[in-house]
Amino acid sequence: xxxxxxxxxxxxxxxxxxxxxxxxxxxxxxxxxxxxxxxxxxxxxxxxxxxxxxxxxxxxxxxxxxxxxxxxxxxxxxxxxxxxxxxxxxxxxxxxxxxxxxxxxxxxxxxxxxxxxxxxxxxxxxxxxxxxxxxxxxxxx
Amino acid sequence: xxxxxxxxxxxxxxxxxxxxxxxxxxxxxxxxxxxxxxxxxxxxxxxxxxxxxxxxxxxxxxxxxxxxxxxxxxxxxxxxxxxxxxxxxxxxxxxxxxxxxxxxxxxxxxxxxxxxxxxxxxxxxxxxxxxxxxxxxxxxxxxxxxxxxxxxxxxxxxxxxxxxxxxxxxxxxxxxxxxxxxxxxxxxxxxxxxxxxxxxxxxxxxxxxxxxxxxxxxxxxxxxxxxxxxxxxxxxxxxxxxxxxxxxxxxxxxxxxxxxxxxxxxxxxxxxxxxxxxxxxxxxxxxxxxxxxxxxxxxxxxxxxxxxxxxxxxxxxxxxxxxxxxxxxxxxxxxxxxxxxxxxxxxxxxxxxxxxxxxxxxxxxxxxxxxxxxxxxxxxxxxxxxxxxxxxxxxxxxxxxxxxxxxxxxxxxxxxxxxxxxxxxxxxxxxxxxxxxxxx
Ligand SMILES: [Zn+2]
Numbered sequence: 001x002x003x004x005x006x007x008x009x010x011x012x013x014x015x016x017x018x019x020x021x022x023x024x025x026x027x028x029x030x031x032x033x034x035x036x037x038x039x040x041x042x043x044x045x046x047x048x049x050x051x052x053x054x055x056x057x058x059x060x061x062x063x064x065x066x067x068x069x070x071x072x073x074x075x076x077x078x079x080x081x082x083x084x085x086x087x088x089x090x091x092x093x094x095x096x097x098x099x100x101x102x103x104x105x106x107x108x109x110x111x112x113x114x115x116x117x118x119x120x121x122x123x124x125x126x127x128x129x130x131x132x133x134x135x136x137x138x139x140x141x
Numbered sequence: 142x143x144x145x146x147x148x149x150x151x152x153x154x155x156x157x158x159x160x161x162x163x164x165x166x167x168x169x170x171x172x173x174x175x176x177x178x179x180x181x182x183x184x185x186x187x188x189x190x191x192x193x194x195x196x197x198x199x200x201x202x203x204x205x206x207x208x209x210x211x212x213x214x215x216x217x218x219x220x221x222x223x224x225x226x227x228x229x230x231x232x233x234x235x236x237x238x239x240x241x242x243x244x245x246x247x248x249x250x251x252x253x254x255x256x257x258x259x260x261x262x263x264x265x266x267x268x269x270x271x272x273x274x275x276x277x278x279x280x281x282x283x284x285x286x287x288x289x290x291x292x293x294x295x296x297x298x299x300x301x302x303x304x305x306x307x308x309x310x311x312x313x314x315x316x317x318x319x320x321x322x323x324x325x326x327x328x329x330x331x332x333x334x335x336x337x338x339x340x341x342x343x344x345x346x347x348x349x350x351x352x353x354x355x356x357x358x359x360x361x362x363x364x365x366x367x368x369x370x371x372x373x374x375x376x377x378x379x380x381x382x383x384x385x386x387x388x389x390x391x392x393x394x395x396x397x398x399x400x401x402x403x404x405x406x407x408x409x410x411x412x413x414x415x416x417x418x419x420x421x422x423x424x425x426x427x428x429x430x431x432x433x434x435x436x437x438x439x440x441x442x443x444x445x446x447x448x449x450x451x452x453x454x455x456x457x458x459x460x461x462x463x464x465x466x467x468x469x470x471x472x473x474x475x476x477x478x479x480x481x482x483x484x485x486x487x488x489x490x491x492x493x494x495x496x497x498x499x500x501x502x503x504x505x506x507x508x509x510x511x512x513x514x515x516x517x518x519x520x521x522x523x524x525x526x527x528x529x530x531x532x533x534x535x536x537x538x539x540x541x542x543x544x545x546x547x548x549x550x551x552x553x554x555x556x557x558x559x560x561x562x563x564x565x566x567x568x569x570x571x572x573x574x575x576x577x578x579x580x581x
Pocket of ligand 1: 400401402407446465466
């Protein structure tokens with residue numbers, strides 16, 4: 001199971017924050033593979049799956065952003081109706097609670113990953129080791 | 142973190158004056174009060190007419206207890222007397238002018254004779270010596286020089302005790318940090334908000350203020366702040382922090398100062414008479430009760446002031462201090478009666494909110510209170526960079542924790558906005574904490 005990391009960014013709800021991030025990434029040649037934005041009560045958290053994770057983290061920090069690197073489970077699913085249901089069914093059967101999730105599409109209508117945040121990733125990995133789920137492979141970057 | 146140096150126990154600048162027996166002190170006070178009343182009655186028309194209105198002549202004041210028969214002086218009186226109306230000596234005998242500006246209207250003009258300058262430096266010298274600063278120390282003075290007394294009076298006092306003074310003033314923060322590094326600065330004089338700002342800047346530059354510098358102590362003044370903030374500054378810099386209190390109208394800083402026990406500030410009662418009053422009724426309160434500090438200068442020549450209302454809220458701590466000084470202490474300034482604001486009918490000081498915020502993990506040091514209506518308070522707090530974990534639930538919990546804890550302190554539940562670190566303007570002087578957008 002290859003490890004996959006995401007960058008989380010704290011942001012006030014004010015215009016221009018995402019453009020600022022994409023601008024920095026553009027300059028540094030960092031590609032965004034998947035993005036999730038959650039906003040509530042006047043602030044939000046932007047989660048990003050990028051190809052150059054450490055560089056993205058350093059550059060955002062340099063520009064004064066409040067950032068955090070963390071690991072997610074990247075579970076392969078079919079990019080077709082029912083693909084998400086299949087995966088989430090298995091997780092729920094195994095008693096794994098999804099804290100947050102978003103999707104990274106590798107090949108449209110063929111293959112995608114569900115990026116899943118869980119409380120205890122080590123434990124989740126153990127539980128899922130014997131399942132018939134497929135996980136992220138580095139050659140997909 | 143903070144350590145009290147055993148060497149400074151028993152260190153005095155003017156020992157006799159500082160440990161004087163209360164009965165002698167009171168006799169001296171009465172003598173100087175009478176002199177002061179004679180001076181203002183004969184030299185300041187404002188006071189003559191005030192006394193006449195109250196049906197008093199200086200001779201009617203025969204004891205310290207008679208003080209309360211005299212009328213108050215307010216900052217409005219000083220503004221009305223601008224520029225020379227309060228002067229009790231001829232202009233030729235004045236050697237310095239400071240002004241203290243308010244947010245509205247004319248400034249207050251405060252004059253110093255040569256002896257006034259001498260006295261104010263001696264009072265600061267007492268303060269410095271009792272906290273361990275003297276010859277061999279290097280004091281970086283980061284208060285505003287110029288019309289504000291804070292920096293200059295400290296400057297004179299520090300030179301008097303033989304310290305090397307760096308008159309840095311506020312601002313140009315990278316240079317401030319270089320001075321501290323290059324010259325081995327041991328003490329600094331600063332506002333609490335600037336101290337916090339400088340500390341975070343040092344950390345950004347990879348300097349550990351507790352390990353990489355020679356700092357031993359800081360003198361904090363000019364804005365009210367909480368015990369939590371003091372401890373935080375002591376912790377970050379690995380130093381002792383001493384509170385000082387003063388106001389331009391009473392010689393500037395050095396009116397009251399903490400000794401090494403850091404438990405209340407000794408107010409130099411051989412130079413000032415203090416009273417605590419109910420700010421609404423003017424009634425004099427018992428020692429220990431919280432109210433507005435009222436000061437009468439006992440030795441000021443150029444511009445003596447009688448029962449001057451400082452607008453600062455504090456209380457007298459009547460117990461003896463272990464250091465042996467007989468001058469009573471006042472508690473840290475709990476707020477300015479001017480800063481106090483009312484929301485939903487409750488009297489609130491910004492410091493109450495600050496105290497709560499400083500006690501919450503996950504909040505950085507900068508904050509703002511925004512008032513849009515008479516019913517609502519919005520508290521804007523920056524989250525702490527180090528504690529951000531990418532979890533939105535934790536931030537929502539933090540938001541709730543802040544609101545609930547503030548509510549427990551001030552009864553009113555605020556709206557809480559979480560901001561990115563660095564979102565609020567950083568102050569290199571006095572921080573503006575309350576933004577009042579209300580219209581009547
Ligand atoms: Zn003491």
